Amino acid sequence: MHLACARRAGTITVAALAAFLSACSTQQVPSGLPSRQPAATARPAANTVPAQGEIIGSGETRVALLVPLSAEGNGGTVAGEIRNAARLALEDAGLDTLQIVVKDTGGTEPGASAAAASAVSEGAAMILGPLFAANVRAASVALGPAHPPTLAFSSDRSAAGPGTYLNSFLPGDLVRRIIAYAASQGVRRVVALVPNGPAGQLAEAEARRVLQASGGEVVAVGRYGYDNASMMAALQEVALSISDADAIFIPDGGNTPSVIAAALKGMGIDLSGKRLLGNGQWTSANLSDPALQGGWFADVDHARLNIFKGRYQQRFGAEPSVTASLAYDSVILASALARQGGAAAFTPAYLQTVSGFAGTTGTFRFLPDGTNERGYAVYEVTDGAARLISPAPASFTGGS
Known part of the structure; x- marks a missing residue:
């Protein structure tokens, strides 16, 4: 991101956040946030419980990122990409917007349970992750029925549930x-x-x-x-x-x-x-x-995704998997909500905005059952490449 953009990010209003980031990164990012303010709830005081884990950002609103950093194989690789994408997103939104606490699940159910319980005890307003379906279920149990909203990255729709939303690609x-x-x-x-x-x-x-x-x-x-x-x-x-x-x-x-x-x-x-x-x-x-x-x-929308991949590669020196884009969108969304009203803005009514959001892979929205709906494009294989023949929808209309 250009230095001028970085300097402005800390003071920009929520209403202009999506447009601002679009201009800085040459791509659209989650938009469609409700215009109304959250119910009158006092903004929480600065975090007083020490956070356990790597900390990204200095914001007043705390968000936990649960990823299998120490897992072997592809799981650990993708976890690193998710963490990098979260950092990139917060740099774009403003490092003073959120405090992201990265917690290693190890890719196991006990690890996910422990990380989720730790996140709640530290006052996280939202949980991002886990990655694997079994870990998502374990974290949901550990969080209890009245847990902070969760945006998990599993593509197994059976892992979704009330308050546990899947920001993923459902087959x-x-x-x-x-x-x-x-x-x-x-x-x-x-x-x-x-x-x-x-x-x-x-x-x-x-x-x-x-x-x-x-x-x-x-x-x-x-x-x-x-x-x-x-x-x-x-x-x-x-x-x-x-x-x-x-x-x-x-x-x-x-x-x-x-x-x-x-x-x-x-x-x-x-x-x-x-x-x-x-x-x-x-x-x-x-x-x-x-x-x-x-x-x-x-x-997904290849044009949007390729812009994100290019920015990620320029920042971290390697091309990411598509899962990293989900983490970027999740952090941008959390940042916008935090600017809208702090922890009070992290509610189902806001996350289930019918108009949805415009992310790095296209439009998406969360449904009451925790699953999602995404706008996909259709491509034709022509001369050895994918040629767009039916664009992804630019927006959602009506209810789910």
């Missing part, structure tokens, strides 16, 4: 977006190839529901494990149905879409005229594969 929503778009373009008969397990079951069920609502159907389903025998068995199961289908739905990433396309062609199946459909995992696929050209997939 069913991505399926809904791509299948609904395909149906709007005349796709009626779809063959689905899904991985074994809960993710595949969810994708299959949501695809069936959306197609049935639009007059279409899933005509065949092949369920595979990640081994050659299982994959071939799944392809043989749907082979005869492909000739009469409009599209093939592959909600998986990595090399799976290319492997499936190559295997089907190797079986002598003509894929011409068959639209391949996918989800956000396709960003990890080989989009230069000729077999994937013309395929459609749903994902």
Whole structure:
């Protein structure tokens, strides 16, 4: 952030916060905060209970960030990115806006419980995290029924609940977006190839529901494990149905879409005229594969996300995962609420603002059951890259 922006951040009004940050970072950040003031509640005095953990910022309102910093593997890596993104967000909003206390859960349920209990004892107005679904549940139990609002980063919707909101990407929503778009373009008969397990079951069920609502159907389903025998068995199961289908739905990433396309062609199946459909995992696929050209997939707003990733990389020297963007948005939202009215502003009425917020990956809003709704875009694989063909919605209208 430019020095001039940093100097102004400490004194800017809440009403102008989103626009200010947009100008400084060349991207939109959470907006749509209620214009009314919170109920008359005295602003709490400065924190008197010593905080246990790394402290970011010097604000009067305290927020706890629960992440698995000491966890092995990818969990620890993502935790570091979340902490960095939180720091970047608070630098943008003004270091005097919040006091963020970083607490290491270790990636375990006992660790999450202990971190959550510690956060409450220290007077946290909001909990950000944990990352893993089991840790979110453990933290919710430790916090009790009247706990501070929590913005967790798990994509398992079963971890949501009253006061525990998921700021994440829920797989069913991505399926809904791509299948609904395909149906709007005349796709009626779809063959689905899904991985074994809960993710595949969810994708299959949501695809069936959306197609049935639009007059279409899933005509065949092949369920595979990640081994050659299982994959071939799944392809043989749907082979005869492909000739009469409009599209093939592959909600998986990595090399799976290319492997499936190559295997089907190797079986002598003509894929011409068959639209391949996918989800956000396709960003990890080989989009230069000729077999994937013309395929459609749903994902977050790449333009917004790439701006965030560029700023993060400039600040910390590495490209972050998309999860880091969720932490950035969460801190920006918490900062705006703190400026609006301190701890008194952290209420369900404010967090469940129907108009939602505009974040680093697009629009999002929290629902009363703790889940979220996000605006997703649709992309077409063209010349080895993702080309936007249906923009993400810029706002939400009406109720949830």
